[in-house]
């Protein structure tokens with residue numbers, strides 16, 4: 001992906017390079033007013049990173065660039081030492097509206113992805129793999145239903161199972177729980193966390209929910225919007241990267257009892273209220 005076709009800088013090729021390296025990414029629809037500029041960050045293998053910021057700052061654009069579904073105006077993305085230039089099965093994406101094929105059952109929606117990933121697999125192997133991932137999200141009883149026969153939360157679980165089933169090197173989640181009610185959202189967050197811990201999946205996730213970020217993320221990228229300031233136009237960008245100091249085996253039920261929780265929460269909320277947007 002990227003505007004530049006120059007070879008990887010030495011730092012990106014080094015053995016010790018981070019798993020994902022995003023370097024000086026910018027996106028401009030109008031040259032003088034980029035949505036964001038100079039966005040650089042890394043992800044380690046097995047890390048869960050959330051990005052949080054107000055509407056319009058460019059979160060989805062960044063995720064789409066990582067997915068290879070959009071191109072940057074400048075900058076580059078390297079994953080596992082290779083430049084991201086387009087979509088690929090080594091990156092799994094889950095959007096807010098699940099994007100299931102309505103004419104296929106849960107089983108066949110997931111089998112379709114699995115067969116694309118491993119075309120040489122025999123039918124029995126595909127079936128066993130699909131059933132394992134459907135069980136992982138608690139949907140074995142609904143495996144032969146079509147999406148129209150599922151609730152919103154169930155559809156979203158199918159989307160998550162499908163993304164995990166192709167065993168991507170990185171999972172990209174764009175507000176995957178945004179359309180769900182609070183109860184369903186909570187139980188899927190718990191499930192996602194359990195699966196991620198179990199599979200050591202690397203995840204980049206957009207959320208608007210501060211508690212969701214604190215529950216799930218190892219690090220949280222705080223993104224500010226582009227703005228006209230007294231000093232001139234300022235593109236959007238990453239204002240701060242916050243490390244989550246809470247123990248990794250935290251749960252939704254106990255989160256707010258953990259020492260450091262309120263400090264972390266207040267820090268992120270203060271950022272969103274006072275620094276993320278020009279006032």
Ligand SMILES: Nc1ncnc2c1ncn2[C@@H]1O[C@H](COP(=O)(O)OP(=O)(O)OP(=O)(O)O)[C@@H](O)[C@H]1O
Pocket residue numbers: 029035053054055056057058059060061062
């Ligand atoms: N095709 C386009 N032409 C012009 N501007 C665009 C285009 N696509 C997106 N934008 C602008 O780019 C900015 C970033 O959009 P993006 O969807 O990445 O933001 P976001 O942070 O994900 O927002 P939200 O939280 O609302 O989903 C927005 O201001 C949007 O208006």
